[in-house]
Amino acid sequence: MKQITIFAMIAALAAPLAVQAEGYYVGGNIGRAEQKADVGSASFKESTTAYKLVGGYNYNKNVGAEIGYADLREVSVSGNGAKVSSKPSAFYVAATGTLPLNEQFSVFGKLGVARAHEKLSATYTKVSESATENRTTPYISVGAAFLLNQQVSFVAEYENFGKIAKDGSANIKADMFSVGVRYSF
Template identity: 60%
Template sequence: MKKNVLFALIAALAAPLAAHAEGAYIGGNVGRAEQKADFDGFSLKDHNTAYKVYGGYNFTQNFGIEGGVADLREAEKSESGLRVASKARTAYVAATGTLPLNEQFALIGKVGAAYSHVKVSASALGLSDSGSDNHASPYASVGAAFVLNKNVSFVAEYEYFGKIAKDGDAHIKANLVSAGVRYTF
């Protein structure tokens, strides 16, 4: 009887450590995306609600790989009859690093590459034009995780997608601040 109680106590205390261990995971985040654009003297900076889904695999407690897709939604600016809008989606793959601080908290960092598809539209004086761009850029992220149990963690992170579109001197940069849930198998 004492052995069973001792075993159950050790298992209960070790369960949170398993969440920082090896294995596959999936997750989803909701947050606020920011797009900053410069178009030949016209600048655009807008925030919108964004979403991302991702999956990964931790090879060790500290290192892994992750891939995901983020919908950064639409950024828009209207001024003096001119309307410019940018709609962005991006996919990324990154090496991950996890630094457990204790049984429940960990710091997370990611470095990799993002591939973005951006649709840009502009209209003024009854005329309109649109175009799209696909662009690869460096990707980086920092964040933290709170382990609820061996399968479920809550995460918060800041992600920088770099220049998601570029045409000559014109470019668009994007980042995402989000929170979500991660499920480890």
């Protein structure tokens, strides 16, 4: 009887890890996106609240794939009668690697490519200019997950979208730190 009880306890503890190991998931994150712009000798860094939606598949407990959309929201800088606004978003596809630490906690990393879409606008007195740019960039992410139950997990992650806009020596880089929820099925 004792062996059956021990086996049942081990199976109950391993079940969440097995569910986490394989299958589809969807989720969403909310967090802080930061844009860093370097324009010649001038530079600025601004942050705003951003969000992302994801979907993925875990082939096993260590390897998977994910696609996602991140809206990094608009930031603007004003001064001396001028205003510059930047509004990026990105679609990405990435390979994922997960290292389970125990039945509930794991760390993960992602490596892939992002297709960034950047809307830029500038106003000086009564003159306005705007432009858009689409750019493919490397995508890198690291994070941690906490498995609440067989379907729901909470994540915290840092993502780097690279240079989302570039024109000569001017460029804009974007990254995001966020927390979110994943639902596995």
